[in-house]
Amino acid sequence: MKLTGKIALVTGGSRGIGFAIAKILSENGALVVITSKDSEKIKKAEAQITNSFGITCDIKKKSEVQNVLNKTIEKFGKLDILVNNAGIFPKIKQLHEIDEEEWNEVLDVNLTGQFRFTKEAIPHLQKTSGCIINISSDAGLKAYQGFNADAYSASKAALIVLTKCWALEYAKDKIRVNCICPGVVDTDMTKPFLKNQKDIEFMNNEHPLGRIGQPEEIGKAALYFTSDDASWVTGAILTVDGGESIK
Ligand SMILES: NC(=O)c1ccc[n+]([C@@H]2O[C@H](COP(=O)([O-])OP(=O)(O)OC[C@H]3O[C@@H](n4cnc5c(N)ncnc54)[C@H](OP(=O)(O)O)[C@@H]3O)[C@@H](O)[C@H]2O)c1
Secondary structure, rough: OOOOOOOEEEEEOOHHHHHHHHHHHHHOEEEEEEEEHHHHHHHHHHHOOOOOOEOOOOOOOOOHHHHHHHHHHHHHHOOOOOEEOOOOOOOOOOOOHOOOOHHHHHHHHHHHHHHHHHHHHHHHHHHHHEEEEOOOOHHHHOOOOOOOHHHHHHHHHHHHHHHHHHHHOOOOHHHHEEEEEOOOOOOOOHHOOOOOOHHHHHHHOOOOOOEOOOOHHHHHHHHHHHHHHHHOOOEEEEEEEOOOOOO
């Protein structure tokens, strides 16, 4: 039990990677607040994670983000851990085919959304010398042939540099800020690209370890960053990607 007494907030905790992170944090003693925009999915996740508390929130709405922080503090009195995980993946298109609305939508959720949560969480994390984990992506580290999701790549690359900026900015408050870059992980987000055996084989082969990842494998990395095992780790960018990004 590495997180006994800790209060964690996981955005996008209703399913996929966020769900796996929330689950492992709770299994290690944390009380976990999970958010997502779909109240039914939140309820389902809440029922499966011990000591979890769901709050519906569209990350695009400042007032709803503020409501999550207010409710968390009202109920638990403090915040120790923020996991910026919620995200969307756009339709695959080359840059000249994207319209500005599609571009802005991805940046609004994947980048400004993380800004909104972090801004509201910082005053509380300053009081607990807490920590932040940003869930970026291998797509934020380099270009991939045929990937063609530029707004997504831009949002994830920005999150990598922001991890370093925030780590430096808030080191004086002993807030640690770290980042995980997953490769392809088996979730609803990647289902459209894993429809048949040929797709699955292609995706598996993209990863030198020969397979795509499971959400729990990202959860284990998150547990490391949130625990005292990482007490001297800040500004770190950890790939958890079966080797995809080293090719
Ligand atoms: N899966 C991968 O291969 C992979 C690889 C690298 C990085 N990542 C990153 O990992 C994170 C989680 O991805 P995932 O694969 O677990 O995705 P997912 O299964 O599609 O889950 C996305 C989560 O984000 C929430 N979300 C989306 N838009 C939101 C909004 N406007 N307001 C509030 N919550 C919102 C969803 O809530 P609802 O349930 O309410 O829709 C859901 O909980 C993302 O940041 C993604 O970019 C994923």
